[in-house]
Amino acid sequence: MIRYENVGKIFSGDFVALEDVNLQIEKGEFVSVIGHSGAGKSTLLKLLYAEEQPTSGQVLFDGRDLATIKKRHLPYYRRNIGTVFQDFKLLSEKTVFRNVSYALEVIGKTSQEINEEVPEILDIVGLADKMEKYPNQLSGGERQKVSLARALIHRPAVIVADEPTGNLDPNSSWDIIKLLVKINDLGTTVILATHDREVVDKLNKRVVVLEKGKIVSDCKKGKYVC
Amino acid sequence: MLKEKFLKLGRTFKEGLNNFFYNFWLSFATVSILALSLYVVSATALLGITGNSIVNNIKNNINISIYLNPDVSTEDVDLIRQEITNISDVASVDFVSNDQALDNFINNTGDDPVILDAIKEIGDNPLFSSLVVTAKDSAKYDGIASSIEKSSFTDKINSVNYTRNKEDIDKINVAVEDAGKAGIILGGIFILISVLITFNTIRLSMYSRKQEFEIMRLVGASNMYIQMPMIFEGILYGFFGSLIALALLPLTTKFVSSLAGRIISQESLHAFYFQYLWMISGAVLAFGILLGVISSFIAIRRYLKI
Known part of the structure; x- marks a missing residue:
């Protein structure tokens, strides 16, 4: 489903973020990408949701080279991929409901569709009773759940989570991870970038280790040190 | 959609x-x-x-008015008129007799009693007969004016009032x-x-x-x-x-x-x-x-x- 073929990424100032990365992820997989800060985890994910383009090699999604997607078609491609970040990226002046519905508004869904779909997804993440709250009235874990609900609203094929537990206490972190596992069980591919050892060890799923932009190990059922 | x-x-x-x-x-x-x-x-x-x-x-209101000396005969006026008509770029040449000119003047001044009195005082018509020349194109007046100046009848002309308009x-x-x-x-x-x-x-x-x-x-x-x-x-x-x-x-x-x-x-x-x-x-x-x-x-x- 997702293939990185000899991918390299060099940022201006000759900073090598990724070097000769080869990686294949199948549909329905749960993959944790681990490594220290600056190892290239975020860059690896950004290439997948086409926020960055590789300097060399190619990234393929369902056999299609992302570099061949025209700029104006990129938004439609991005609807295949839900994204979750460490800083939640919520709009503080919008309620929980509006933060999620926003993702449907921008693609032209009707108010009726929005009123049906948003409560459903908020129910899945356990925030049905907090729809009218604002982000600053929620805990960190709850905010991340809103962000997850927004990522799921398009029913994407892949969820990309970049350090989603980075700002959360262990309990909330585990709540989010459990939700990701639940989503994965329902058939969505999940790629989780993290450096949370405890989370990775508990998951006992595939682990890809990045070091200085290179993949140094790839274990099917791995622990933090596989 | x-x-x-x-x-x-x-x-x-x-x-x-x-x-x-x-x-x-x-x-x-x-x-x-x-x-x-x-x-x-x-x-x-x-x-x-x-x-x-x-x-x-x-x-559009520009024209050349050629004021003729009072002693110019009707035959001469016809000859002069013919000569001007032959100048290229001239659209029309109209004769305005001194009587007509006086009527126009009185009409334009709106029967002002002071002016009417003044005219009566003079006793005679003080205005000249004139030929009013219009050109096909307003840019051609210079050429027409100089042709008139060089014409054979300059001695019969009292004055030409083109230059003043042009400056304005x-x-x-x-x-x-x-x-x-x-x-x-x-x-x-x-x-x-x-x-x-x-x-x-x-x-x-x-x-x-x-x-x-x-x-x-x-x-x-x-x-x-x-x-x-x-x-x-x-x-x-x-x-x-x-x-x-x-x-x-x-x-x-x-x-x-x-x-x-x-x-x-x-x-x-x-x-x-x-x-x-x-x-x-x-x-x-x-x-x-x-x-x-x-x-x-x-x-x-x-x-x-x-």
């Missing part, structure tokens, strides 16, 4: 409206400078149009052209400033919505959807700027007309404005909106990463 497009259009318009009112004073300043620029440009254009119509009006026309022409040039330069400067200011305002509102753009991109909003609110914002600046300019214009035309009315009675800028009210309003609105949209495009092209 069409419903989806309308929904998106409505939503982006609402966003544009929000941007417009988000920072009211900044929007107010932007609209004011746009209004000022549109006002300067349209007032200049209106003055230019009226100035040109005054010049054209005068040009040249003066008006120069004044209209100078005013036009000054208007274009001033208007150009104002437009440049207003586009720069509008563009900067839109850039600021883009900056305050930076995170929103990032999220929009991530949730798959099309590029058009992200750009439309800024385009609408530009349209709103142009629209309100035009409305203010249009509200100021009739005050100016009224003022200018009351000034100009003392000099030239037949042309009124104010009347012209109301005669073409819809056309002028449409043009000013279209131009204002165009300026707003251009400013938006510059801001989008330079600062919006998609």
